[in-house]
Amino acid sequence: MVIVRPIRPSDLDILEHIHGRLFPIRYESTFFHDVVNGRDIVSWGAVDSSRPDGQSDELIGFVTARIVLAKESEVDPIHIVDMLGYDSAKSDQTLVYVLTLGVVEAYRSLGVASSLIREVIKYASSIPTCRAVYLHVISYNNPAINLYKKMSFKCVRRLQGFYLINGQHYDSFLFLYYVNGGRSPCSPLELLTAIVSYMRCGFKSVAARLCKNGGRKITRRAKCKESHSLVSATPNKRNMAVECSGYECV
Numbered sequence: 001m002v003i004v005r006p007i008r009p010s011d012l013d014i015l016e017h018i019h020g021r022l023f024p025i026r027y028e029s030t031f032f033h034d035v036v037n038g039r040d041i042v043s044w045g046a047v048d049s050s051r052p053d054g055q056s057d058e059l060i061g062f063v064t065a066r067i068v069l070a071k072e073s074e075v076d077p078i079h080i081v082d083m084l085g086y087d088s089a090k091s092d093q094t095l096v097y098v099l100t101l102g103v104v105e106a107y108r109s110l111g112v113a114s115s116l117i118r119e120v121i122k123y124a125s126s127i128p129t130c131r132a133v134y135l136h137v138i139s140y141n142n143p144a145i146n147l148y149k150k151m152s153f154k155c156v157r158r159l160q161g162f163y164l165i166n167g168q169h170y171d172s173f174l175f176l177y178y179v180n181g182g183r184s185p186c187s188p189l190e191l192l193t194a195i196v197s198y199m200r201c202g203f204k205s206v207a208a209r210l211c212k213n214g215g216r217k218i219t220r221r222a223k224c225k226e227s228h229s230l231v232s233a234t235p236n237k238r239n240m241a242v243e244c245s246g247y248e249c250v
């Protein structure tokens with residue numbers, strides 16, 4: 001039975017060992033010490049409680065992540081603005097960045113990675129200022145790409161030459177999972193619909209003003225005529241001007 005639990009200091013050696021086996025990128029020793037001691041990094045490990053010979057609490061999978069300010073992340077500014085609801089005052093908005101995720105080969109395709117990612121999503125959702133979980137995937141890692149799409153992550157950007165492995169550059173896909181009201185940018189159809197709606201409102205507003213102004217002109221003419229009937233047959237020109245100008249100001 002696979003159980004997900006927080007990573008502990010006692011996991012240090014196996015965590016470093018699995019990272020070395022799974023990833024072509026080498027991580028500094030300080031990274032692993034930060035992970036197991038929870039220094040600015042949150043992490044969860046998967047263990048198989050049914051394993052014999054004292055291995056029931058040994059990691060078979062892991063995920064590490066940290067909180068970052070949305071405005072300081074690699075996420076495209078367009079997506080940042082949209083996630084924050086176009087409110088530039090919300091400078092404290094955050095994202096949870098998945099640093100590493102891995103499962104040993106014998107336990108792949110059993111839902112372990114999904115369980116680990118769900119822990120990250122649950123954690124991010126518990127932070128009121130968090131708007132999304134985001135991560136990078138190397139462009140040729142199709143199993144991981146399919147996993148994130150299946151879990152409703154959105155691919156929002158391709159980063160050219162993001163990874164440098166053995167002297168060769170590889171592209172990365174940037175995936176986002178929105179939480180706490182975060183949302184993806186409008187599709188072209190939604191944007192067109194919003195523009196048409198805005199134009200309609202604009203036309204209605206202009207038409208209403210024209211009608212209102214037309215009504216005022218009619219009223220003014222009627223009131224000026226009425227003022228003419230109230231003065232003598234040989235009215236003083238100055239008085240007439242005052243009467244009519246007075247009504248025009250109403």
